[in-house]
Amino acid sequence: MSALPAFFADYQARVTDELHRIVPDRGSAVERAMAYTALAPSKQVRAVLVILCAELCRGNVAQAVPAAAAIELVHAASLILDDLPSMDDAPLRRGRAANHLANGEATAILAAFGLLNLAYGQIARAYEPAMAARMSSRLAEAVGPEGLIGGQALDLEATDHQIGFEMLERIHRGKTGALFVAAATCGALTAGAAAEPIGALVAYAKNLGLAFQIVDDLLDVAGTTADTGKAVRADARKTTFVSFSGVDGARQLAAELCETADRALAPFGRKADRLRELSAFVAARRL
Amino acid sequence: MSSSDPRVDELRQRLRSLGYLDAGVDRFLLGSAREARGPVALAGRASLRVGVLGGLLLGPAAAIGVGARLPGLISGVRDALVMSIYLALLFFVAVALSSVALSGISVVLLRGGIFRLKPQATGDTDTARSRPIERLSRAAGFVLTLAALAYLTLWWRNANAGFGWSAPAWTSFALLVAVAISLLLGHAQRVTTLAVLAAAAGRGAALPAITNRSWRGILAGGALAFAGAAMLLVVTTAAESSRAAAPNLAVMSRGLTVKVIAIDGIDSTLVDVRDWAPPLTPGVRFAVGYDNTSDPARTWTTIATGTPPEVHGIHAIEARRVAGLRGVLNPDTSATGRVLQRASDLIRLSRPSIASRNERKVMTFWEVAEAAGLRSAVINWWATWPAAGQRGIVVSDRAVLRLEHGGTLDAEISPSRVYDDLLQRWPGISRTAESVAQRRFGTMDDRATAAVLMRSATLDGIVMAIDQALAEPQRDLDVVYLPGLDIAQHALLAEQSASPSTLTARLEALRTYHAFLRDLVRPSLTPVEHRITMVITAPGRVGSNMAGHVMMIAPSGTQGISDVSDRTALAIDIAPTILNLLGVPISRELQGTVLRAVFAPDPDRFVATYGRPAAEEAPREGKPLDQETIDRLRSLGYIK
Numbered sequence: 016m017s018a019l020p021a022f023f024a025d026y027q028a029r030v031t032d033e034l035h036r037i038v039p040d041r042g043s044a045v046e047r048a049m050a051y052t053a054l055a056p057s058k059q060v061r062a063v064l065v066i067l068c069a070e071l072c073r074g075n076v077a078q079a080v081p082a083a084a085a086i087e088l089v090h091a092a093s094l095i096l097d098d099l100p101s102m103d104d105a106p107l108r109r110g111r112a113a114n115h116l117a118n119g120e121a122t123a124i125l126a127a128f129g130l131l132n133l134a135y136g137q138i139a140r141a142y143e144p145a146m147a148a149r150m151s152s153r154l155a156e157a158v159g160p161e162g163l164i165g166g167q168a169l170d171l172e173a174t175d176h177q178i179g180f181e182m183l184e185r186i187h188r189g190k191t192g193a194l195f196v197a198a199a200t201c202g203a204l205t206a207g208a209a210a211e212p213i214g215a216l217v218a219y220a221k222n223l224g225l226a227f228q229i230v231d232d233l234l235d236v237a238g239t240t241a242d243t244g245k246a247v248r249a250d251a252r253k254t255t256f257v258s259f260s261g262v263d264g265a266r267q268l269a270a271e272l273c274e275t276a277d278r279a280l281a282p283f284g285r286k287a288d289r290l291r292e293l294s295a296f297v298a299a300r301r302l
Numbered sequence: 303m304s305s306s307d308p309r310v311d312e313l314r315q316r317l318r319s320l321g322y323l324d325a326g327v328d329r330f331l332l333g334s335a336r337e338a339r340g341p342v343a344l345a346g347r348a349s350l351r352v353g354v355l356g357g358l359l360l361g362p363a364a365a366i367g368v369g370a371r372l373p374g375l376i377s378g379v380r381d382a383l384v385m386s387i388y389l390a391l392l393f394f395v396a397v398a399l400s401s402v403a404l405s406g407i408s409v410v411l412l413r414g415g416i417f418r419l420k421p422q423a424t425g426d427t428d429t430a431r432s433r434p435i436e437r438l439s440r441a442a443g444f445v446l447t448l449a450a451l452a453y454l455t456l457w458w459r460n461a462n463a464g465f466g467w468s469a470p471a472w473t474s475f476a477l478l479v480a481v482a483i484s485l486l487l488g489h490a491q492r493v494t495t496l497a498v499l500a501a502a503a504g505r506g507a508a509l510p511a512i513t514n515r516s517w518r519g520i521l522a523g524g525a526l527a528f529a530g531a532a533m534l535l536v537v538t539t540a541a542e543s544s545r546a547a548a549p550n551l552a553v554m555s556r557g558l559t560v561k562v563i564a565i566d567g568i569d570s571t572l573v574d575v576r577d578w579a580p581p582l583t584p585g586v587r588f589a590v591g592y593d594n595t596s597d598p599a600r601t602w603t604t605i606a607t608g609t610p611p612e613v614h615g616i617h618a619i620e621a622r623r624v625a626g627l628r629g630v631l632n633p634d635t636s637a638t639g640r641v642l643q644r645a646s647d648l649i650r651l652s653r654p655s656i657a658s659r660n661e662r663k664v665m666t667f668w669e670v671a672e673a674a675g676l677r678s679a680v681i682n683w684w685a686t687w688p689a690a691g692q693r694g695i696v697v698s699d700r701a702v703l704r705l706e707h708g709g710t711l712d713a714e715i716s717p718s719r720v721y722d723d724l725l726q727r728w729p730g731i732s733r734t735a736e737s738v739a740q741r742r743f744g745t746m747d748d749r750a751t752a753a754v755l756m757r758s759a760t761l762d763g764i765v766m767a768i769d770q771a772l773a774e775p776q777r778d779l780d781v782v783y784l785p786g787l788d789i790a791q792h793a794l795l796a797e798q799s800a801s802p803s804t805l806t807a808r809l810e811a812l813r814t815y816h817a818f819l820r821d822l823v824r825p826s827l828t829p830v831e832h833r834i835t836m837v838i839t840a841p842g843r844v845g846s847n848m849a850g851h852v853m854m855i856a857p858s859g860t861q862g863i864s865d866v867s868d869r870t871a872l873a874i875d876i877a878p879t880i881l882n883l884l885g886v887p888i889s890r891e892l893q894g895t896v897l898r899a900v901f902a903p904d905p906d907r908f909v910a911t912y913g914r915p916a917a918e919e920a921p922r923e924g925k926p927l928d929q930e931t932i933d934r935l936r937s938l939g940y941i942k
Contacts, residue, residue, distance in 0.1 A: 180313065180316050181316070181320070184316075184317075184320050221321065221322065222322055222323070225317075225322055256313075259309065259313055260307075260309050260310055260313050261309065264307055264309055264310040264313070267307075267310055268310060268313060268314065268317070271314070271323060272317075272322060272323065275322065275323045
């Protein structure tokens with residue numbers, strides 16, 4: 016497994032501190048369930064993406080951290096819901112029992128909704144109304160029927176069925192790409208970026224998101240639970256990129272998507288090197 | 303896994319159709335076209351950006367060419383930048399239209415079957431299916447590259463002709479810049495055509511990859527081209543400016559002072575000014591051949607600088623000032639040129655302007671004398687406004703207007719204390735000149751002719767009165783220009799429809815004006831110890847093909863001046879002759895020669911150049927008299 020870029024540690028610490036500050040842990044079952052997933056050790060790739068995009072657009076880390084935490088909360092909520100028995104019925108997440116197994120299914124569902132609402136509240140409290148409205152709107156798109164929810168719904172339909180490539184892309188775009196794009200956009204918005212750099216970052220995030228998902232598919236085929244922190248070969252009942260192109264073909268496409276993401280950063284020059292490191296990490300996230 | 307694995311190729315193509323593997327490379331070109339729905343909108347939007355590139359890169363390059371082709375238009379870096387902006391707009395339009403046309407032709411060729419997309423079939427690779435698009439886009443880029451290269455080569459020929467760069471290093475550098483600009487524009491056109499063809503071929507069409515390397519190449523090429531064009535622009539203007547470096551002009555005085563009296567409009571068929579010299583006075587008398595004296599600003603600047611108009615830059619009294627430029631556009635006498643001038647006047651891009659010192663690129667003999675440390679004064683010579691803020695006295699061709707209007711100076715006279723002095727004396731000067739003119743011509747029967755002659759006599763009287771007012775302290779060089787005769791001659795004889803009897807009467811009236819002039823300048827023609835008086839005449843606008851004269855009057859026994867007559871000279875010989883009399887080294891840039899029979903120039907007393915006229919001006923705080931000057935010159939018949 017490729018190592019995280021060195022700069023991740025500082026950003027992860029800032030985001031983790033923020034999550035500890037905002038995620039309630041007052042002893043109730045649902046609060047414990049919320050903290051169980053939201054505060055579990057993770058790479059926080061999406062949250063770091065928020066901060067990197069903000070920095071690239073001449074924003075500062077402190078201003079981006081609340082948005083980064085919000086994105087991380089949404090992601091945590093989506094993981095809880097994905098793992099439910101009625102969904103993917105996954106036993107492991109982030110190296111330990113899935114939330115519904117640890118806290119009970121009903122509590123897990125409530126914890127997911129709790130995290131979602133915490134995310135929107137975080138945005139509303141941390142930013143000026145106009146900026147908060149724009150970010151909430153982007154986040155709602157990423158979560159809604161065109162995003163996570165739509166992707167997950169299609170994924171359920173597709174389970175145990177052979178699906179076409181466009182359907183697979185639609186699922187991945189919703190389940191993974193949408194939140195990557197929202198992360199990049201929210202990061203740029205916290206820095207007050209103009210449409211042109213946001214467009215470049217969206218192109219970056221879109222390609223990176225799909226590459227990330229393809230690599231996930233590859234890890235499911237060829238990785239181990241220790242590497243991924245979740246059960247492997249869980250996608251055997253699903254159509255994946257590997258189904259269409261084989262392992263080597265999927266690797267090649269993931270690499271090309273990461274190269275494309277890097278090319279989208281051309282207008283930023285060397286300032287975008289950390290984002291390039293991130294895409295290099297995603298491309299190398301393999302056995 | 304090879305890159306031509308059909309499964310991967312197919313997935314790659316599908317990903318592209320879904321908006322992946324598109325980094326928005328060449329984002330500048332295609333950024334605005336991102337939301338375009340069809341090939342036409344895409345071509346339009348992307349071509350605008352290609353036009354911007356073309357304008358940015360070709361504008362500065364063209365400004366250099368224009369500067370070389372139209373002397374006087376670009377007078378400095380600021381003018382060069384403004385001209386670059388104008389030309390950038392022009393090239394923006396031209397390149398954008400070319401780009402749209404090339405993209406459009408490519409789409410027609412693709413749809414017309416000449417370059418047909420290969421139908422999708424199992425086993426086809428992306429490369430194979432996208433080959434027609436690739437070829438067409440390359441061809442479009444190649445056409446634009448060739449066009450830009452051809453234009454820039456011609457531009458270099460112009461620029462090279464203008465600035466005389468023949469060094470292989472410069473030529474190589476310029477060609478490198480030209481190639482870089484051309485390749486950059488060609489690449490931009492290729493990318494645009496590629497995008498347009500992909501849009502025209504439909505979502506499923508294969509789009510050839512644009513590599514990361516090409517994006518870096520376009521950035522590097524653009525930076526090189528821009529830096530090169532900017533460097534050429536700055537270097538050319540700097541090269542011009544560097545000529546202004548003051549040379550070391552050591553004077554070897556002959557102990558003489560020089561007074562120059564320039565009279566415009568002398569008709570050698572009516573009078574021979576050589577007879578104006580006091581009897582038995584030794585001197586040098588030359589007939590001067592002029593090419594064409596129909597424009598006094600051009601003629602008298604040629605005399606003052608010792609260089610032809612192509613060198614000194616004053617081609618006519620009336621020029622065109624282009625909005626935003628300090629330099630002027632000299633008149634184009636062709637029919638097309640006149641139409642363009644009227645059109646540009648109409649849209650206020652240009653406006654009439656009077657030839658001024660700003661456009662003159664060569665030093666006059668009095669400026670050279672000043673630079674050599676001699677004291678000088680010049681009165682009423684053409685293209686002397688705005689007066690230079692140097693040691694000598696300049697009473698410019700706008701001075702009489704300023705004295706009439708009063709108020710604060712706008713560089714009409716330098717130094718300002720001279721203006722203060724003249725302003726105090728002005729009522730007396732003008733009143734005396736008017737009364738002398740009235741006495742001399744007021745009793746003529748033909749009132750119209752009398753009015754013309756009185757107006758001229760008043761003007762000449764004022765100029766000579768100013769000359770007398772500035773007589774002290776004595777200077778090394780005094781120069782005065784009298785325009786009255788030319789004005790009168792033009793007013794009385796330029797009319798083609800006058801009857802023979804009227805013409806005869808007017809010629810007789812002009813004969814009396816010649817006599818008036820002789821009396822006016824006679825006090826200055828009296829030989830004075832250590833002073834040479836030089837009378838220069840030109841036939842003026844009416845008799846523009848006749849000869850003029852140069853007459854030098856010196857006291858008997860003046861060393862170096864022998865009694866010579868019936869020789870011929872050129873207008874460009876006068877300035878070096880005056881400077882030689884003053885003991886100033888002669889510039890090798892002057893095209894004339896010191897008149898023989900005067901002092902022969904010391905072979906060692908030459909300098910390479912006098913440099914460019916000084917840029918400094920006298921203070922300009924008063925209300926400009928631009929419009930008043932135009933109105934006055936129009937009333938005197940100089941401009942229409």
